Amino acid sequence: MRILRAWLARLAGLRERDRAEQDLAEEMRAHLEMRIADNVRAGMSPEEARRAALMESGGLQLAADSCRERRALPWATNLLQDVRFAFRTLRRSPGFTAVAALTLALGIGASTAIFSVVNAAMLQRLPFLDPDRLVMVFERSPTTPKPNVVNPRNFLGWRDRNRSFQTIAALVETGSSLTGDGEPEQIDRLIVSDSFFPLLGIKPILGRWFTPQEGQAGGEQVAILSAELWRRRYGGDPHILGRRIDVNHTPRTIVGIMPAGFRFPQTRADIWTPLILDRSEVNAGGRYLRTLARLRAGASMASAQADMNVLASQLQKERPDFDSKWGITVVPLREQIVGDMRTPLAMLLGAVGLLLLIACANVANLMLMRGEGRGREIAIRGALGAGAWRIARQLLVESVVVGVLAGIVGLLIGLWTMRVLTAALPDNIAYSTIRQIRVDPTVLLFAIGLSAATGILFGLAPAIKAARSDLQPALQASGRGVAGGRSAMRNALVVAEVGLSMMLLAGAGLLIRSFANLVRVAPGFDARHVLSMQLSEDGLFKTDVDMLNFNLDILQRVRRVPGVEAAGTSHYLPLGHGGIPGTGFWRADRPQPHHGEEPMTEVLCILPGYFAAMGIPIERGRPFGERDRAGAPFTVVVNAALARQFFPGEEALGKKLYIEWGHPDNPYEIVGVVGDVRQESLDQAATPGLYLSTLQEPTTPVYVVTRTLGDPKQLARAIQSEIRAMNHDIPLSDVRTMDEYVADSVSAPRFHAILLGSFSALALLLAAIGIFGVISYGVAQRTKEIGVRRALGAGTAGVMRLVLVQALGLAATGVAIGLAGTFAGARVLRSMLFGIAPNDALTFAGVAAGLLIVALLAGYLPARRAARIDPLRALRFE
Amino acid sequence: MGENTDVWQGTLALMVLRTLESMGPLHGYGVARRIEQMSGGMVSVKYGTLYPALIKLEQEGYIAAEWGVSDHNRRAKIYKLTRAGGRKLAREARQWERTTTAIARIFAPPEEAL
Numbered sequence: 006m007r008i009l010r011a012w013l014a015r016l017a018g019l020r021e022r023d024r025a026e027q028d029l030a031e032e033m034r035a036h037l038e039m040r041i042a043d044n045v046r047a048g049m050s051p052e053e054a055r056r057a058a059l060m061e062s063g064g065l066q067l068a069a070d071s072c073r074e075r076r077a078l079p080w081a082t083n084l085l086q087d088v089r090f091a092f093r094t095l096r097r098s099p100g101f102t103a104v105a106a107l108t109l110a111l112g113i114g115a116s117t118a119i120f121s122v123v124n125a126a127m128l129q130r131l132p133f134l135d136p137d138r139l140v141m142v143f144e145r146s147p148t149t150p151k152p153n154v155v156n157p158r159n160f161l162g163w164r165d166r167n168r169s170f171q172t173i174a175a176l177v178e179t180g181s182s183l184t185g186d187g188e189p190e191q192i193d194r195l196i197v198s199d200s201f202f203p204l205l206g207i208k209p210i211l212g213r214w215f216t217p218q219e220g221q222a223g224g225e226q227v228a229i230l231s232a233e234l235w236r237r238r239y240g241g242d243p244h245i246l247g248r249r250i251d252v253n254h255t256p257r258t259i260v261g262i263m264p265a266g267f268r269f270p271q272t273r274a275d276i277w278t279p280l281i282l283d284r285s286e287v288n289a290g291g292r293y294l295r296t297l298a299r300l301r302a303g304a305s306m307a308s309a310q311a312d313m314n315v316l317a318s319q320l321q322k323e324r325p326d327f328d329s330k331w332g333i334t335v336v337p338l339r340e341q342i343v344g345d346m347r348t349p350l351a352m353l354l355g356a357v358g359l360l361l362l363i364a365c366a367n368v369a370n371l372m373l374m375r376g377e378g379r380g381r382e383i384a385i386r387g388a389l390g391a392g393a394w395r396i397a398r399q400l401l402v403e404s405v406v407v408g409v410l411a412g413i414v415g416l417l418i419g420l421w422t423m424r425v426l427t428a429a430l431p432d433n434i435a436y437s438t439i440r441q442i443r444v445d446p447t448v449l450l451f452a453i454g455l456s457a458a459t460g461i462l463f464g465l466a467p468a469i470k471a472a473r474s475d476l477q478p479a480l481q482a483s484g485r486g487v488a489g490g491r492s493a494m495r496n497a498l499v500v501a502e503v504g505l506s507m508m509l510l511a512g513a514g515l516l517i518r519s520f521a522n523l524v525r526v527a528p529g530f531d532a533r534h535v536l537s538m539q540l541s542e543d544g545l546f547k548t549d550v551d552m553l554n555f556n557l558d559i560l561q562r563v564r565r566v567p568g569v570e571a572a573g574t575s576h577y578l579p580l581g582h583g584g585i586p587g588t589g590f591w592r593a594d595r596p597q598p599h600h601g602e603e604p605m606t607e608v609l610c611i612l613p614g615y616f617a618a619m620g621i622p623i624e625r626g627r628p629f630g631e632r633d634r635a636g637a638p639f640t641v642v643v644n645a646a647l648a649r650q651f652f653p654g655e656e657a658l659g660k661k662l663y664i665e666w667g668h669p670d671n672p673y674e675i676v677g678v679v680g681d682v683r684q685e686s687l688d689q690a691a692t693p694g695l696y697l698s699t700l701q702e703p704t705t706p707v708y709v710v711t712r713t714l715g716d717p718k719q720l721a722r723a724i725q726s727e728i729r730a731m732n733h734d735i736p737l738s739d740v741r742t743m744d745e746y747v748a749d750s751v752s753a754p755r756f757h758a759i760l761l762g763s764f765s766a767l768a769l770l771l772a773a774i775g776i777f778g779v780i781s782y783g784v785a786q787r788t789k790e791i792g793v794r795r796a797l798g799a800g801t802a803g804v805m806r807l808v809l810v811q812a813l814g815l816a817a818t819g820v821a822i823g824l825a826g827t828f829a830g831a832r833v834l835r836s837m838l839f840g841i842a843p844n845d846a847l848t849f850a851g852v853a854a855g856l857l858i859v860a861l862l863a864g865y866l867p868a869r870r871a872a873r874i875d876p877l878r879a880l881r882f883e
Numbered sequence: 884m885g886e887n888t889d890v891w892q893g894t895l896a897l898m899v900l901r902t903l904e905s906m907g908p909l910h911g912y913g914v915a916r917r918i919e920q921m922s923g924g925m926v927s928v929k930y931g932t933l934y935p936a937l938i939k940l941e942q943e944g945y946i947a948a949e950w951g952v953s954d955h956n957r958r959a960k961i962y963k964l965t966r967a968g969g970r971k972l973a974r975e976a977r978q979w980e981r982t983t984t985a986i987a988r989i990f991a992p993p994e995e996a997l
Contacts, residue, residue, distance in 0.1 A: 014942035028960070033930055035959045036912040043916070061927065068930035072938055 134206020408460020503819025792879025
């Protein structure tokens with residue numbers, strides 16, 4: 006206790022130094038005077054008395070020193086001194102300080118911004134009860150290893166017979182209309198089984214979750230609203246429970262309000278309704294459910310997977326026609342969420358890490374050069390009795406101070422970058438849902454730790470050098486500081502910088518070229534002058550005939566709008582979000598394949614006018630017309646890929662197909678072959694696809710597409726009012742041009758290319774500064790030598806070559822090392838590249854050449870200075 | 884006073900406490916003076932040892948200090964024993980006695996041959 010008390014007093018002593026110092030001086034003065042007075046009283050003369058008193062005191066200053074040491078914590082005082090001294094020193098060279106701090110701040114800022122994204126995306130706990138026990142369960146198709154959505158009847162089998170899960174819930178996402186009480190609105194709906202909310206361990210902010218009865222056919226039609234929708238549309242009405250709203254034109258009772266900001270797993274919904282699950286025929290076919298489960302106590306991922314494997318083989322035997330060869334996959338929820346983000350985020354984090362290292366190398370070099378300029382100062386301090394460790398510590402403190410300064414500026418840069426990043430973050434990027442990026446304690450700690458660590462990192466080299474350095478030569482060398490020749494460390498730093506820049510630049514080069522490849526891809530349709538909008542007609546019509554007539558009328562009206570060239574509908578939009586539906590099919594003139602082994606094809610249901618509106622070329626045959634309607638012979642239009650693959654060397658036109666999607670008992674005659682369209686993304690080659698006539702396969706169209714003469718946006722209002730005139734209760738949403746969809750589909754690669762491009766541009770700049778600095782310094786050090794060379798007859802060109810060769814040598818070494826690193830590191834980019842290999846020689850060669858040119862440019866200025874050295878003055882320089 | 888020995892800190896602290904106990908509140912010079920007198924001039928207390936010791940004792944709470952006026956009407960820092968200091972002194976004095984007794988025994992001429 007006493008010890009602690011004394012320490013606290015000493016800590017306090019750190020603060021009250023000045024007052025204590027005065028007190029002590031006064032106390033000792035009093036002491037001295039009293040002694041003198043006593044001496045005089047004892048008979049000495051005043052002078053004698055004073056002399057005796059002083060001699061006896063044993064040195065007042067020394068006494069004060071030992072008191073000071075005792076009063077406070079000497080090392081802390083020293084540290085404070087060091088820090089104060091560091092500030093003084095740094096203030097004396099504001100240019101150096103500014104350059105060093107700013108360089109580091111750029112690195113720290115970029116790192117902090119990217120780390121905050123990673124932190125928000127990958128390190129945060131999921132906001133659910135015990136999230137590590139949550140898994141998603143998928144079916145596994147016999148043809149692809151990708152997890153597949155789940156058939157409802159299989160889900161019921163899992164629910165009733167698994168031995169691994171405490172609870173299991175199913176959900177399906179859909180769009181819906183919200184009408185009746187105000188503007189019709191298109192909303193996102195999540196249909197969930199009643200076990201879903203309790204499984205996540207969340208509570209409604211108002212009302213209750215669904216009851217099991219509400220999950221039965223014939224149960225009460227209820228709904229839960231998101232807090233956002235509740236506030237926006239209903240003004241946060243506290244008495245909203247029990248109110249009825251129209252979802253897809255069906256009235257539902259509101260029973261609860263979700264907590265604000267809820268997403269699952271990443272998608273936001275406006276409304277939740279109960280999923281009706283029973284063993285009726287409706288649920289026998291189709292796979293569309295997503296399944297969430299909580300592991301029961303004692304179950305592990307491995308045991309759950311083994312359990313589900315057994316269950317899968319039972320289900321295969323029970324329904325061989327449907328489940329044959331289908332397996333089950335259990336995936337941790339966290340993995341499901343972060344899986345797609347991992348590569349791009351690791352890439353970005355790696356990139357900023359490299360950038361920060363380059364910044365550190367640069368500043369370390371600056372410090373080294375400065376340290377050498379200060380050789381004499383340091384030597385003198387050493388000669389005056391400062392220990393090697395004390396000097397090294399002083400230098401280290403100086404660099405940590407620079408690091409902390411840089412950290413403060415870097416945090417500001419990071420905050421700004423974060424804001425820019427979140428604003429620029431494309432919607433369809435894997436981690437776009439992480440918009441609540443903010444500076445939380447983790448990020449702050451990261452930034453602080455980073456600045457201290459960088460301070461130590463770049464301060465270490467100069468400090469070690471100072472601690473080891475010999476005093477003698479420094480004191481003898483007249484005013485030149487520690488002489489050159491010991492430039493190995495500086496050169497190594499520059500080589501490292503160039504090497505790291507090489508890696509960054511190569512990565513950026515790959516991404517940029519990949520992006521260029523991507524935008525050069527023709528999507529298969531003509532995106533210019535096409536406007537699309539989404540309609541929600543679900544539940545609006547009693548009969549298919551009503552629905553079809555209504556939509557044909559809409560198209561008629563839209564086509565009459567001046568400036569409209571063509572209009573059609575489809576239930577899927579190329580490069581829109583989400584997967585394109587697929588169907589099994591087979592040639593009618595060939596034997597039917599075994600069930601589950603039919604070839605798959607993309608399928609789109611369209612109304613006449615679609616091909617013209619989208620600008621998809623008709624290669625042979627004809628597009629659909631109004632004659633391709635119910636009652637008429639079944640017709641189909643196929644794409645060129647399907648014709649090529651399934652009718653090689655034959656004419657597909659006039660041949661017939663069986664198609665599971667539609668009327669699987671009737672053959673469909675191929676009446677047209679159209680160009681291939683990249684439906685899902687530009688980087689996936691078109692696969693076989695077919696188009697069905699909505700008039701024969703009545704599905705509610707989702708998209709109206711219109712080709713216009715001029716700017717399609719100009720006609721948006723006119724087209725919308727034509728549709729509204731038919732029925733003002735239809736929600737219209739996503740009014741966008743196809744150009745926007747195309748741009749959106751490449752926004753993630755563009756974002757990454759731009760980001761990595763900017764990082765590597767920064768890196769290049771830093772590397773150029775590094776080379777420039779080292780070469781300039783070398784020239785300054787070699788002034789005399791160069792002067793001698795000039796005096797002995799070396800020409801301008803010769804001297805310049807001397808300097809440039811040095812710059813090139815450093816850069817070439819760096820490039821060589823960087824190339825090795827690039828070959829090793831670029832592989833992580835593989836999944837992000839399109840149309841280019843991760844070890845693309847052309848890109849690497851280009852980047853290497855670019856770096857060497859930059860090195861030449863950076864060396865040019867010092868080389869010219871060297872060439873202008875006047876031999877006479879250089880020789881007098883000493 | 885030429886052959887004075889400087890004292891080591893632990894002992895000095897004990898002497899300071901003892902002095903303050905017997906003399907009452909006293910300034911630093913008084914403490915030094917008193918110790919010198921009591922030791923018959925054998926011990927000289929230098930500033931460099933006395934004041935750090937006073938600071939340490941004050942930090943540990945065994946003595947308290949405040950500015951006051953000395954007998955010669957001079958402003959001086961007056962130290963006094965705290966209650967904790969009194970307890971500490973009693974404890975240390977016992978310890979001191981035991982140690983000195985032990986040492987004295989060791990150095991005493993043997994009472995009987997071994």
